[in-house]
Amino acid sequence: MRRTKQDAQKTYDAILNASAALFAEKCISNVSLEEIAKAANVTRGAIYWHFKNKGEIFNALHESVFQPLSEIILQDLHSEEEAPLQLLSNLCVKLLLDITQDTSKRQMMTLFLLHWNYTGDIAKYKEPHLAKKEESLQLFAKYFEKAKADGTLPECADPMFLTISVRCYLKGIIIEYLNNPESIDLEKNAEHLIVQFFRQFNV
Amino acid sequence: MRRTKQDAQKTYDAILNASAALFAEKCISNVSLEEIAKAANVTRGAIYWHFKNKGEIFNALHESVFQPLSEIILQDLHSEEEAPLQLLSNLCVKLLLDITQDTSKRQMMTLFLLHWNYTGDIAKYKEPHLAKKEESLQLFAKYFEKAKADGTLPECADPMFLTISVRCYLKGIIIEYLNNPESIDLEKNAEHLIVQFFRQFNV
DNA sequence: GACAATATACATACATGAATGTATATTAAT
DNA sequence: ATTAATATACATTCATGTATGTATATTGTC
Known part of the structure; x- marks a missing residue:
């Protein structure tokens, strides 16, 4: 064969x-390789040929996700056309809408925001994955640095602090939506939620 | 004996x-009853005497947590002394600080915000637990309703929408902290994070 | 108030099933 | 012919649930 x-x-x-x-549906540890095999129309043999174990599948998924976002951000940062905070606001809205529209992205978010848990065999991936996260956080901060540099934000503003704030809000919305899609009509409210939030920066 | x-x-x-x-450390499904027994200095026999299975332990934990919060809120809502949005802001700060200071509360938050996942045996608790959450969400909304009634918020403000917004932000902060405590010095920044956020309502 | 009778609060032992990893068999490209 | 890409079979481990054992509180009875 x-x-x-x-x-x-x-x-x-x-x-x-x-x-x-x-993984997105049931959390990693509740999914057996047999289940995966069935869903993929192969046998466990095939899985073991391609991956060392479940942890390696998880890691492969992680790698396939975290590149694209960084690329968008880097593009944004080179743009001189629009105000940085406007770009960041747009990015946030785009991220939210993406999740409502793209099943695969939604799954990935569910997996890496909600259903991860690094214990047992996959514990060793925790640090490298956190490092990647930290990296993208640094990128977010650049929007605020730029805004501060061009005078949109007051001198006392702390870019890293504001980054964390935005990040928490965004994450909170996404998680709320993933946990309970009916509780937010994200497709309708994404923009309003973000715009309302950015009012604190007078955007 | x-x-x-x-x-x-x-x-x-x-x-x-x-x-x-x-559960907080490893997620429910990665914890065996044998482990729990050892940590509690009993045998699995004792556990099976007190609980039907792991799911019932989980459910017992849930019940032990969700009462106290509602009580605080209800007290707040009866207070006529301070402005409702100020009370809500204070409550948020208090919640955040609690988590940094009280190990057991932190564990519970970790369990129910991060490491829950209702699959398999515990799937049946999903609906009742969601219902409880919804209940407390309704309570949050009352702060905004009061604020709207007394003119602090404009006529066009939608209390439920604002509730969701606050809730997402709060949840996002807590989750970020639980995931990676060093990334936010919550003890120091809790108040600032919340106050900054409430600026969008001109509080 | 003494003394069975019984229910309680566990501990221990076992039976079962499910998941994992590995070893081996199979088949078709190259 | 060889090896890449799978399927199959098996051995082992681990967690669960249950059945059973046992000692001691507790309760009713006289």
Whole structure:
């Protein structure tokens, strides 16, 4: 039953996709490799050929996610057209809307914001994953630094503090939505939620 | 080896405490009853005597937590002394500081905000627990309703919308802190974070 | 107030099932 | 022919739940 390389890639992707959906739904430790195999239409043998164990699947998923966001931010930061806080506000709204519209992104968010928990076999990924997070946090801060530099924010403003504040708010909204989609009509309210929040900066 | 009733109560409490710590640390499904038993200095026999299974322990923990908060809020709402938004702001700060200072409260927050996941045996608790949450959300909204009634907020303000906004922000801060305590010096910044946020309402 | 009778509060032992990892078999590309 | 890409079979571990054992509080009875 040996497949061609493209077929192998397909089963690799199928395993990742199935894992993402199941991990997001049930948390990593409640998903067995047998379940993943079934959902991906393969056997556990195939999984063990492509991945060392469940932890490695999890890690592969993580890597596939954290690149794209950083790229958007870096693009934004090079733009000289719009005010930085306006760009940040837009980015936040975009992130929220993305989650409502893109199943796969929603799954990833659910997995990495809600259902992760680094214990047992996957404990060793905690530090590298946290490091990646920290990196993207630093990028967020740049919006505020730019805003401060161009006088939009007062001298006393602390970019890192404001970054944390925005980040918490955004995270809180996303988590609330993921936990209980009906409680926020995010598609409708995303913009309002963000704009209202940015009022504290007089944007 | 039969113990007196008070002794039995002690082991009951010990099981709950041990469970809280372990659940908060490792997520429910990664904790075995054997582990809980060891941490509580009993055997699994004792656990099965007091609880039907792990899910019932989880549920007992939930019940022990959600009463106290509602009581604080209800007290606040009866107070006529201070402005409602000021009271709400104070409550938020208090909640944040509590978490930094009280280990047991921190554990509970970690469990119910971060490490819950209602799958498998504990799936059946999802709805009742969500209902309790909804209940407390309604209480939060009352602060804004009062503020609107006394003219602090403009006519167009939507209390439920603002409630959700505050709730998300608060949740986001707590989750960020629980995930990574060093990233926020919450003890120092709690008040500032909240006050800054409430500026959007001109408080 | 003494003394069974019984229910209580556990501990221990066992039976079962599920998940993991590995070893081996299979098949088809290259 | 060889090896890459799977499937299958098996061995082991671990957690759960239950059944059973046991000692001691507690309760009713005289």
